Amino acid sequence: MPTDPLFQPVASEARSPRTVSLSFNDQPLMVPAGSTVAAALLMSGINRFRATPVSEAPRAPYCMMGVCFDCLVTVDGVPNRQSCLVEVAAGMRILAQEGARDLLLQPANIAPGEVQP
């Protein structure tokens, strides 16, 4: 298992030195502001984002463009977010998506009828 991050920002693209702090599975991380959650986690050396619902196989992002649904994580209590489509924010609490979500454990911070982005 490699220990160094496989992903580095392209030097010419890394314009902002600004970072935000967030956590993945309660591990604090400093990541570039403006990046997607998927990019930020990959850059931080995270290579297991979730376990599949059927076989519990480990998964990491694949397409990075919203199509493959392999980058699912729980963001601030909302399960099955596509992390390649979510921008990082300070204080974000991210958890690996362990298999299928449980509808019986609805996140308390989601108001009834609220449309998910």
Add this chain to the structure above:
Amino acid sequence: MSQDVHGATPAGVIVIGAGLVGSAVAYGLARAGVDTVVLDQGDNAFRASRGNFGLVWVQGKGYDLPDYARWTRSSATRWPALAEALLADSGIDVQCKQPGGFHMCFSDDELLERQARLHRLQNALGDYPFQMLDAAELKTRLPLIGPAVVGASYSPQDGHVNPLKLLRALHASAQAQGARLHGGVQVDRIDCAPGEFCVSAGPRRFVAPRIVLAAGLGNPGLARQVGLQAPVAPNRGQVLISERVRPFLAYPTINVRQTDEGTVQLGDSMEEVDFDDGTTTPVLAAIARRAVATFPLLQGVGLVRAWAALRVMSPDGYPIYQQSNAHPGAFVVTCHSGVTLAAAHALRIAPWILGGAQPDELGVFTGERFLPDKVFSHAH
């Protein structure tokens, strides 16, 4: 591939159509040891078999035609045997589960109409178990039910399968039993000679003494060529597919079911829109609203897909099963309940095609009932 001197592929039976109907019949034929060729149109076909809901459903069907209720039941009771045979032949578990099913009602009138319908079926068939449940009784059976549901009918006869696994299992099993499946074959013409049918598809030809038309919406044009009537037309159904969630629903219902892999399927729309198999927002919204009214915990579920498919409907909604009088050996098999009836198609239709007696229930399902001098009902 064996070919005769004229370049045609010979077979014992040719089945046109490799959807759920054609491949179930072909599986039954191949199991009986007959050299079976199955012709499948291609990915540009309408393919009702890849859009359906997966119910093995009995309750309420055939309330004005008891032979259809009998035929449906005869398939549901044979489903465990079919599932076991498919597992043995293909290694695919199609997840047939028959714990009984619920039909939810949202008004007292709906509940009364439901009760009348099921009583009528029980009177006609005798052994026809069902229960009417009021809101409180339903809540004890399905604690997650929503307050808008005033009651439901439950029948232990109902169940469901994974329909995509079923199609794959039928193809794999039929081929494991020796059937030859040809993909991308667009049938142009059927020529009838005494004791021989010749199917032309572009430069290819297939010949056999028996032929089964199971081409769904392609059947009207094919049936005419062998002296049969199959006036089927499309009826659109739309479906919503959720993200995978942990099991919360152990029973199929008419509009919400959870697959073995956690997906929730929401459905039950019917529209006559000719050959348009697109989705529309108002219908999908109505499907979603009804699902959330049934199980309010679905309110926050993520939806990952929506699709529409075209049911294969005859004018009275019932199947057409018939051997041609003009060209014996040619059969039409068409219906819109390809999942529920798969066991009957594999285990009862196939022996009939091979020269056995026609199953008793099928006498009423000729295509001639739709000829202009006949009167028929649109109820189904």
